[in-house]
Amino acid sequence: MFDQAKMVMQARKLQKQLANELIEVTAGGDAVKVVINGEQKIKKISLNPDYLNPNRAADIEQWLEAAVREAINRSQASAAEKMKPLLGNMGGFGR
Template sequence: MSRFDQAKMLMKVKKIQSELQKQIITIEKGDGAVKVEINGEQKIKKIHIDPDYVDLEDIGELERYIEDAVKEAISQSQKIAAEKMQPMMGALGNLGL
């Protein structure tokens, strides 16, 4: 692969990374008790807890909602990132990355 092709490929990868930074995935658990927002780079942007749905007698339930929402958000974010990067993977191997 020529240096020009390598530079072009790296520009495409950077563009995809920029798109992933901007893509926000929102997951709700517990009928809206917990909302997690994460971007395509698996960085948590926000966790919202609706106090109307919080049972102070059962904090374990709230913890499960948060854990489940974070796990699902990360999983969806990884899937989206993999789908966007898939066309580039073969070519990236040729760059020695």
């Protein structure tokens, strides 16, 4: 029972760490920047004004999608790495 309580405390601590972790990704050179936290919540999206040409709207949309996708992938990888110690304590998961 004590081990479960300890795991719950560790999970809460990890969740707090993930909420405070910021992951920043750029795409299209530096045309698009996306910042998300470790919980995969978007904190900021910014566009470089040098790239804001109406003729490049399709490019900007693709860069934005790429930046968000990469930010989420990095966030997932970070969370998975931080979860390894907890999962190892749960009967062999993550080994």
